[in-house]
């Protein structure tokens with residue numbers, strides 16, 4: 001019988017809900033606390049690659065997720081006029097899981113929350129941790145409502161501004177502005193958009209991802225001042241200006257943007273917390289430990305993998321808890337470091353296209369090498385970890 005009987009999960013995003021369900025399905029008593037008063041999540045859709053789908057499959061959720069999303073198996077790179085440069089068929093997935101399934105963030109959260117509750121997770125919203133006291137054989141959390149409780153360990157899946165991370169490393173490690181930002185808008189799906197697509201522009205990159213038969217999102221990544229704060233009422237005009245150099249459906253969408261458009265802006269703030277991701281009985285996962293440029297659409301996928309692998313490693317083997325958490329931390333650091341490095345490099349390369357000459361050179365290079373480069377990443381990400 002495991003020595004882990006009671007776990008606190010801080011944060012009810014993809015990572016926290018996956019971890020909570022994975023622990024509870026293995027018979028552990030789990031309390032999950034979420035700071036927000038409800039689980040209504042903002043934001044557009046999420047592309048979930050095969051490696052994430054395998055985690056959801058292990059939790060028994062694959063059919064529901066596939067039925068809720070749009071599956072696709074390839075991506076295209078075009079130029080800014082949507083002239084094709086390269087088509088890549090992902091080397092992800094198998095007979096059971098598609099390469100990608102994209103769905104609304106809200107729907108994914110609903111499915112994960114219902115799974116956590118079915119597994120017996122005790123979920124409390126509007127609650128956070130004010131203080132953590134790590135003792136030798138247990139760890140105690142003082143909650144924001146004045147209560148407190150003790151656990152065998154605490155897992156912080158509390159996102160990019162994690163207070164659990166702050167408990168472990170203070171302000172020394174935090175996401176740092178990359179100098180690039182991402183604009184996104186959810187719009188009716190253009191019939192030609194059948195998978196992930198990137199339109200390489202001059203001074204930025206635009207793209208689209210299908211979310212449903214009738215829905216997709218369009219994104220644009222470009223240099224933005226690290227401290228830029230845009231007023232919501234200016235979003236439509238600012239986004240339109242930024243899409244000015246693009247043709248095809250992007251130009252149509254840019255023209256139609258108005259104050260009712262569902263636009264999201266977020267600075268790209270990468271973080272790879274140095275290993276290990278735990279001390280004593282407190283451990284981190286998901287965006288609390290790592291955030292990536294969005295190019296591989298692996299942020300939520302890595303959070304889900306973290307949650308599942310944490311439960312598996314913490315509950316496996318007749319060795320001290322510290323050894324098990326080290327095993328988790330070591331395995332996850334290596335995989336997340338790959339995603340961090342690959343996606344950061346991709347962002348720097350695409351954003352270095354600053355002139356028509358750069359674009360001409362990029363076109364030749366992408367045509368020759370891009371598919372092989374992405375295939376190398378696919379092979380790594382598709383390697384079985386469960």
Ligand SMILES: Cc1cc2nc3c(=O)[nH]c(=O)nc-3n(C[C@H](O)[C@H](O)[C@H](O)COP(=O)(O)OP(=O)(O)OC[C@H]3O[C@@H](n4cnc5c(N)ncnc54)[C@H](O)[C@@H]3O)c2cc1C
Nearest residue numbers: 011013014015035046047128158159286287297299300301
């Ligand atoms: C615009 C955008 C598009 C993206 N697209 C994709 C994509 O297509 N595919 C993909 O895989 N990834 C994508 N990502 C990344 C992905 O959203 C994140 O990597 C993922 O959500 C991380 O999950 P998480 O559970 O670690 O953190 P989060 O989803 O941030 O969840 C953390 C939760 O903890 C709660 N919380 C925070 N602090 C506390 C506290 N002190 N106490 C209690 N609760 C707390 C928060 O309210 C939140 O609910 C995208 C990100 C953005 C911004």
